[in-house]
Amino acid sequence: MPANLNLWSILPPLSLSLLAAVLLLMTLTLRRLKPVHSAAISCASLLLGGVLAACHWNDAQSGFAGRVLFDNFAIFISLICVASGIMTIALADNYFSREQESGTTCYALIVFTVAGAMWMVSATDLLTIFLGFEMMTIALYVLVGYFRRRAGSLEAGLKYFILGSFSSAFLLYGIALIYGVSGSTRIELIAEHVQSNTAVSSDAMFVAGALLLLIGLLFRIAIVPFHMWLPDVCQGAPTPVAAFMCSGPAVAAFAVFLRVTQLALVGMQDGLMTLLWILAVMTMVVGNFVAITQSDLRRILTWSFIAHSGYAMVGVVAWTEIGTAAVLFYLLICSLMHIGVYAALMLIAHKGEQNLTLDGVAGMGYRKPALAIVLTLQLLSLMGVPLTAGFIGKFYLFAGAIQAGYLVLAIIALLNCAVSLYCYLRVIVHMYFKPPQQDFDWISMHWPTMVVILISIAAVFALGLIPGPFMALAGMAGI
Amino acid sequence: MADHLLSILVFSPLVGVAAVLLIPGSNDRLLKITALFFTLITFAISLPLAFDDAFAASGALQYREMVEWIGISHFFSINYHVAVDGISLWLIMLTTLLMPLVVLASWNSIDWAHKGFLALLMLLETGLLGAFVAHDLMLFYIFWELTLLPLYFMIGIWGRGQRIQAALKFFLYSAVGSLLLLVAIIALYYHAVQQGVQTNGFDIQAFYQLDLPYAVQFWLFLAFVLSLAIKVPLFPLHTWMPAAQSVAPTAVSAVLLAVLLKLGCYAYVRFALPLCSAVLPIFAPLLIFLCVLAILYGSVVSMVQESSKMVVAYSTLGQLGFILLGVLAMNQQGLSGGMIQMLSHGVSAAALLFTIGFLEDRRDSCQMDRFGGLAAEMPLLALSFLIIICSAIGVPGSSGFVGEFLVLTGAFKGGFYLSAVLAGIGIIFTAASMLRMYQRLMLGPATPTDSALKDLSLREVVIMVPLLVLIFWIGIYPTTFLNKMTPALDENLKRMGRDIDIVALQVDVRSDQEVL
Numbered sequence: 001m002p003a004n005l006n007l008w009s010i011l012p013p014l015s016l017s018l019l020a021a022v023l024l025l026m027t028l029t030l031r032r033l034k035p036v037h038s039a040a041i042s043c044a045s046l047l048l049g050g051v052l053a054a055c056h057w058n059d060a061q062s063g064f065a066g067r068v069l070f071d072n073f074a075i076f077i078s079l080i081c082v083a084s085g086i087m088t089i090a091l092a093d094n095y096f097s098r099e100q101e102s103g104t105t106c107y108a109l110i111v112f113t114v115a116g117a118m119w120m121v122s123a124t125d126l127l128t129i130f131l132g133f134e135m136m137t138i139a140l141y142v143l144v145g146y147f148r149r150r151a152g153s154l155e156a157g158l159k160y161f162i163l164g165s166f167s168s169a170f171l172l173y174g175i176a177l178i179y180g181v182s183g184s185t186r187i188e189l190i191a192e193h194v195q196s197n198t199a200v201s202s203d204a205m206f207v208a209g210a211l212l213l214l215i216g217l218l219f220r221i222a223i224v225p226f227h228m229w230l231p232d233v234c235q236g237a238p239t240p241v242a243a244f245m246c247s248g249p250a251v252a253a254f255a256v257f258l259r260v261t262q263l264a265l266v267g268m269q270d271g272l273m274t275l276l277w278i279l280a281v282m283t284m285v286v287g288n289f290v291a292i293t294q295s296d297l298r299r300i301l302t303w304s305f306i307a308h309s310g311y312a313m314v315g316v317v318a319w320t321e322i323g324t325a326a327v328l329f330y331l332l333i334c335s336l337m338h339i340g341v342y343a344a345l346m347l348i349a350h351k352g353e354q355n356l357t358l359d360g361v362a363g364m365g366y367r368k369p370a371l372a373i374v375l376t377l378q379l380l381s382l383m384g385v386p387l388t389a390g391f392i393g394k395f396y397l398f399a400g401a402i403q404a405g406y407l408v409l410a411i412i413a414l415l416n417c418a419v420s421l422y423c424y425l426r427v428i429v430h431m432y433f434k435p436p437q438q439d440f441d442w443i444s445m446h447w448p449t450m451v452v453i454l455i456s457i458a459a460v461f462a463l464g465l466i467p468g469p470f471m472a473l474a475g476m477a478g479i
Numbered sequence: 480m481a482d483h484l485l486s487i488l489v490f491s492p493l494v495g496v497a498a499v500l501l502i503p504g505s506n507d508r509l510l511k512i513t514a515l516f517f518t519l520i521t522f523a524i525s526l527p528l529a530f531d532d533a534f535a536a537s538g539a540l541q542y543r544e545m546v547e548w549i550g551i552s553h554f555f556s557i558n559y560h561v562a563v564d565g566i567s568l569w570l571i572m573l574t575t576l577l578m579p580l581v582v583l584a585s586w587n588s589i590d591w592a593h594k595g596f597l598a599l600l601m602l603l604e605t606g607l608l609g610a611f612v613a614h615d616l617m618l619f620y621i622f623w624e625l626t627l628l629p630l631y632f633m634i635g636i637w638g639r640g641q642r643i644q645a646a647l648k649f650f651l652y653s654a655v656g657s658l659l660l661l662v663a664i665i666a667l668y669y670h671a672v673q674q675g676v677q678t679n680g681f682d683i684q685a686f687y688q689l690d691l692p693y694a695v696q697f698w699l700f701l702a703f704v705l706s707l708a709i710k711v712p713l714f715p716l717h718t719w720m721p722a723a724q725s726v727a728p729t730a731v732s733a734v735l736l737a738v739l740l741k742l743g744c745y746a747y748v749r750f751a752l753p754l755c756s757a758v759l760p761i762f763a764p765l766l767i768f769l770c771v772l773a774i775l776y777g778s779v780v781s782m783v784q785e786s787s788k789m790v791v792a793y794s795t796l797g798q799l800g801f802i803l804l805g806v807l808a809m810n811q812q813g814l815s816g817g818m819i820q821m822l823s824h825g826v827s828a829a830a831l832l833f834t835i836g837f838l839e840d841r842r843d844s845c846q847m848d849r850f851g852g853l854a855a856e857m858p859l860l861a862l863s864f865l866i867i868i869c870s871a872i873g874v875p876g877s878s879g880f881v882g883e884f885l886v887l888t889g890a891f892k893g894g895f896y897l898s899a900v901l902a903g904i905g906i907i908f909t910a911a912s913m914l915r916m917y918q919r920l921m922l923g924p925a926t927p928t929d930s931a932l933k934d935l936s937l938r939e940v941v942i943m944v945p946l947l948v949l950i951f952w953i954g955i956y957p958t959t960f961l962n963k964m965t966p967a968l969d970e971n972l973k974r975m976g977r978d979i980d981i982v983a984l985q986v987d988v989r990s991d992q993e994v995l
């Protein structure tokens with residue numbers, strides 16, 4: 001065995017993958033395994049993976065001849081994915097029993113997704129990144145199309161599969177071209193090669209490779225113009241899966257995008273920053289303006305998620321330490337907020353998710369005041385109202401942009417925040433200012449869902465009022 | 480205790496919010512008493528500020544508290560920096576005095592979901608008090624934003640008529656204004672950082688020391704003016720205010736007109752004018768033109784309104800134009816006139832709206848033709864209404880006179896002769912519209928179809944008495960209030976005069992004589 005094989009560097013994702021495989025086998029073979037046991041075992045495995053990841057904080061583990069690097073960055077993102085995975089499993093348990101489907105396979109797939117995400121963020125080699133990507137997204141394809149007998153879910157799964165496969169193909173072609181130019185797929189070797197030969201960054205093959213690579217990554221983080229799949233997929237997928245997609249995997253994909261652009265493509269910084277600037281503005285504008293026109297709550301949320309990707313992109317454009325820390329902090333906030341909102345939506349929805357429109361929540365403020373207040377607080381945080389986590393996250397991002405000199409970008413982002421106010425406000429208006437049309441008596445408070453919602457609200461206020469420690473963590477987790 | 484007086488003051492309404500949320504919603508009597516209790520406690524906490532002579536001695540900041548709150552590796556940080564000086568003192572007292580009166584005034588008129596209403600009201604109080612004491616620009620912005628949401632919900636849920644559209648209009652106008660303010664604040668910080676100045680968070684004192692280039696001051700002032708012109712509200716960005724006024728419950732209108740609009744004026748005095756003093760000679764004539772336009776427009780339009788609430792709304796537009804005229808004159812008389820007028824208008828507008836609220840409680844309408852000849856049936860109400868109208872017009876001996884006199888003196892002294900004359904004509908129109916309202920409501924024949932109305936109850940008398948006392952106190956002995964304001968206002972003028980002196984060499988010397 002080669003000497004620099006460092007098993008510690010791959011232990012967290014490896015353990016999660018093995019546990020997920022074991023769990024899958026168990027669900028297939030053990031007849032008496034109830035869904036709630038399966039959920040508990042998945043949560044436990046995710047916790048184990050998280051603990052294994054966290055014990056190497058400030059103690060970066062490099063392994064496999066530099067192809068894997070489990071550093072603070074990887075740990076930060078892995079912990080976000082683990083947390084979102086555990087919260088999703090909590091939501092899924094209630095959801096599947098309500099929809100009268102078996103959720104046992106779903107839990108194992110969630111663990112697979114988190115494992116893939118961990119592989120992905122700890123990889124410093126483009127091929128390893130690709131492996132992690134595939135593991136994560138194949139599990140997600142199945143999760144999205146989980147309800148085999150429902151047209152909506154199947155359609156969403158198929159759409160995601162086809163478009164995702166295209167993007168994976170783009171990713172591979174990009175990796176191949178870059179390999180052709182630089183002779184290696186390891187990120188630091190590519191960066192070295194680019195920096196030592198200045199001609200490379202204008203070499204057509206390299207630029208083509210880099211662009212293809214970026215397209216593959218941009219698709220996953222739903223940046224305009226590669227965003228069209230997200231609203232349809234999130235509307236068709238089962239709600240906990242949609243919640244999961246907007247938190248854990250999206251965060252991991254963004255983190256990989258960050259690592260690849262800021263480490264591998266550092267030689268192309270100038271051109272890349274202009275490109276990302278344009279993409280950030282387009283994403284914010286399209287995301288916010290289209291969200292205003294939607295009437296389905298899940299679509300409003302996913303279009304606003306696209307806008308949030310745009311805000312995070314502003315931090316990437318900044319390309320400074322503060323910008324990167326701000327992006328990581330924002331990813332943390334985004335994932336917690338979105339899971340919380342989807343949890344609230346899950347409670348509001350009828351069997352079969354019929355009720356999730358603006359008219360469906362009319363007057364809910366008077367029939368179910370606690371749930372309405374919770375949803376309002378989540379929406380206020382998404383809006384970026386001061387004293388909530390959303391404000392701090394946006395403030396941090398725009399501070400990073402301004403420090404790097406992008407005043408115009410910060411102002412455009414602020415104006416987009418103004419537009420986004422309206423799209424969230426519509427939900428609040430329907431909840432409080434319209435008379436109730438129905439009694440909402442199907443809403444029952446299932447305790448795991450409530451715990452998820454409480455965690456989300458606590459995070460919104462803790463990060464909004466005392467963000468210091470978390471920002472310090474995000475700063476330590478920089479690349 | 481004195482060290483943290485301001486924090487206790489700002490956050491004690493939040494304790495009230497928590498208390499109100501814990502009480503079950505069916506027990507509305509207990510809810511109202513709790514809200515009254517907590518707003519009275521807040522008023523009691525603020526009393527030491529009013530009796531503190533340190534404000535009369537110097538214009539320095541008192542009761543300062545500074546805690547580092549959010550720090551981003553020493554680059555951007557927001558500090559919890561609160562302090563009070565003569566400029567904010569009386570506005571704080573106005574807020575804390577009015578809140579218990581608002582709770583009393585809404586005792587019977589808000590007839591459902593009291594829990595939510597009272598909680599939102601006290602949240603609003605926290606936002607207002609925090610905005611008045613904040614000395615870190617970002618903290619000010621946060622509290623400013625905090626005042627937006629409770630009002631939006633109060634107007635939209637407990638309003639009547641086109642409440643949803645009016646609330647949405649209010650929210651969108653205010654949100655755009657807030658964002659412009661945020662852009663101005665961030666741009667200001669950006670330039671401070673570029674110059675390498677250590678700004679200690681967004682501390683306003685540090686920003687005062689900045690030497691901003693002319694072009695930056697120009698755009699900064701434009702951003703400030705636009706955002707504050709929405710809040711104040713200055714013609715032509717005022718349309719949200721009559722819309723909100725026509726639908727809001729009377730208690731909410733009282734808070735809106737009496738306090739929230741003063742927040743905009745306060746921001747002019749505290750932030751916009753001292754920071755951008757070099758461009759003032761260019762902007763001042765234009766802004767004063769708009770103020771005079773507002774005075775004339777507001778007073779004339781209020782003369783033709785059929786709803787007494789709208790009479791008050793439009794005449795408020797005029798009064799706020801008056802206040803800004805005084806502030807923009809940029810001399811001691813004008814500035815102190817503007818500040819006293821803020822106080823006086825707060826008291827008289829609130830008193831007017833409470834009175835209209837009493838009538839609305841009885842006959843469920845604000846339309847003036849539903850009433851008539853009430854002086855015979857309700858002598859107490861007629862008397863107190865007359866006193867309030869005198870204050871609104873500016874009859875000598877009442878609070879309105881002091882402010883108007885000082886503002887006009889300041890305008891003349893600042894060289895804005897035509898504006899002062901037109902403002903004086905505006906006072907005449909205001910008098911006409913107020914007296915018309917009084918005549919339609921109180922005098923003349925009683926409307927024959929409706930039953931006789933009862934005179935003021937004890938609760939209503941309790942609401943009116945403090946306001947009437949204040950009207951006379953400010954009118955007869957304004958020194959009490961002016962004493963504590965003047966040193967801080969002089970400091971402010973010094974800050975503005977520093978740059979005005981330089982520009983005055985080229986431009987006609989107009990407005991810096993009172994720099995002491």
